[in-house]
Amino acid sequence: MPVLSVIIPAYNEATRVGRTIEQVLTYLHAQPFSSELIVVSDGSTDNTGQVVEGYFAAHPDTIATRLISYPANRGKGYAVRQGLLAATGTVALFSDADLSTPIEELHKVVDPILAGQYDVVFGSRALDRSLIGVHQPWVREYSGRVFNQIMQWATGLPYADTQCGFKAFRMAACRPIVEGAVLDRFGFDVELLYLAHRAGLRLLEQPVRWNDAAGSKVGFFSGLDGFRELRQLRRRARRGHYDAALNRTRLAQARPVDLPGNSSTAP
Numbered sequence: 001m002p003v004l005s006v007i008i009p010a011y012n013e014a015t016r017v018g019r020t021i022e023q024v025l026t027y028l029h030a031q032p033f034s035s036e037l038i039v040v041s042d043g044s045t046d047n048t049g050q051v052v053e054g055y056f057a058a059h060p061d062t063i064a065t066r067l068i069s070y071p072a073n074r075g076k077g078y079a080v081r082q083g084l085l086a087a088t089g090t091v092a093l094f095s096d097a098d099l100s101t102p103i104e105e106l107h108k109v110v111d112p113i114l115a116g117q118y119d120v121v122f123g124s125r126a127l128d129r130s131l132i133g134v135h136q137p138w139v140r141e142y143s144g145r146v147f148n149q150i151m152q153w154a155t156g157l158p159y160a161d162t163q164c165g166f167k168a169f170r171m172a173a174c175r176p177i178v179e180g181a182v183l184d185r186f187g188f189d190v191e192l193l194y195l196a197h198r199a200g201l202r203l204l205e206q207p208v209r210w211n212d213a214a215g216s217k218v219g220f221f222s223g224l225d226g227f228r229e230l231r232q233l234r235r236r237a238r239r240g241h242y243d244a245a246l247n248r249t250r251l252a253q254a255r256p257v258d259l260p261g262n263s264s265t266a267p
């Protein structure tokens with residue numbers, strides 16, 4: 001069982017996913033722990049899947065690699081959940097295919113989990129120590145801030161940036177949350193954090209580096225999906241639709257902590 005699973009959701013990423021795979025494999029290779037790399041490509045209209053398979057075949061490695069693909073495009077949230085559920089690592093990290101948060105930032109989100117201090121650690125672009133090299137276009141940055149304000153009001157979560165695609169999970173604690181989450185589009189980050197927070201898991205928002213890359217898939221309408229999904233989340237929470245997943249998560253916390261070299265019990 002690897003210590004770390006890295007998951008990359010990839011939709012129409014044929015032009016850049018290959019370089020990303022190379023960078024990630026090279027970096028993981030140099031780490032002191034075992035790891036696997038999973039790419040999830042769904043409904044891409046370019047040849048993302050073939051490119052990924054080509055790179056995996058050309059780089060036989062001690063790091064296990066896997067491509068998950070299915071024909072219909074179901075959204076980033078659905079794709080990330082498929083990756084998380086297929087992950088066999090103690091910790092699972094998802095990262096964008098354009099490496100907007102460089103893979104070298106991995107330790108900032110993985111180490112606090114491996115140290116047994118947190119269950120979910122997620123990258124943030126909006127804290128004092130976040131390092132933004134290339135900013136998003138101002139319209140995106142501004143609408144992101146508005147989204148975050150509304151997200152805080154709608155969910156009560158205190159976080160400054162829920163949308164950075166660089167999040168790590170201790171899977172023994174978080175699996176029931178991933179199984180109980182349903183938001184398929186860009187609201188899924190909020191849903192995962194909301195469920196983790198409600199279940200009493202230990203969360204850390206961690207400042208990371210970020211360089212915006214051209215070629216975002218987030219257009220006006222997919223941006224609106226995020227707001228629609230916030231409403232859906234509130235409605236589901238009010239109706240108790242998350243209660244079973246929350247209870248399963250609380251039970252999972254009572255089990256032994258599944259970290260390398262640790263046989264104690266979770267607090």
Ligand SMILES: Nc1nc2c(ncn2[C@@H]2O[C@H](COP(=O)(O)OP(=O)(O)O[C@H]3O[C@H](CO)[C@@H](O)[C@H](O)[C@@H]3O)[C@@H](O)[C@H]2O)c(=O)[nH]1
Nearest residue numbers: 009010011040042075076079096097163164165216217218
């Ligand atoms: N498999 C799959 N992957 C997807 C899909 N939609 C997007 N992705 C993948 O999700 C990642 C982020 O998508 P981008 O198109 O690069 O988004 P961005 O605007 O550059 O990213 C920022 O905003 C997003 C929305 O809030 C964030 O999800 C992302 O992490 C980042 O903050 C990329 O790896 C992209 O291929 C999808 O439907 N299916």
